[in-house]
Amino acid sequence: MxxxxxxxxxxxxxxxxxxxxxxxxxxxxxxxxxxxxxxxxxxxxxxxxNPAISAKIVSFSVTSDQTIDVRVTTQRPDPARPAVCTLTAQAVTYDTVGQYVLELPPGSEELEHHDVTIRTFKRPTSVKIEGCTPR
Incomplete structure (x- = not known):
């Protein structure tokens, strides 16, 4: 003790x-x-x-060394408001090899599907959405 x-x-x-x-x-x-x-x-x-616009890549397919086909679904709570989404194609090294600006004019549907072909300067392996903004 x-x-x-x-x-x-x-x-x-x-x-x-x-x-x-x-x-x-x-x-x-x-x-x-x-x-x-x-x-x-x-x-x-x-x-x-509650974003003004949201987008999701549903599928993509590399069709050649210079193109990639992409299916994008967009959702706008206010479809009368135009918007723009930027898609970026990437190579196996994560380099940006192509870019596409998806213009969304005023419409009547809240949920829309878009088929896009992105031209690239090198073989793409994936695609991502850089961002979507209302106009």
């Missing part, structure tokens, strides 16, 4: 001093972060959950 003396307590206090920052300052900092962070999180979640 070990007993701790006052000397031990002083030695421990010198080795592990108390915090220099007052506790109330930490509470104010946490409250400020929460006051800004929670509304920002709610805003980004609602904005990101």
């Amino acid at each position: 070990t007993t701790h003396t006052e000397t031990d307590a002083e030695r421990i206090a010198r080795r592990y001093p108390g915090s220099r920052t007052p506790r109330w300052l930490w509470l104010v900092a946490v409250a400020a972060i929460l006051a800004v962070g929670v509304p920002w999180l709610i805003w980004t979640a609602t904005y990101g959950a």
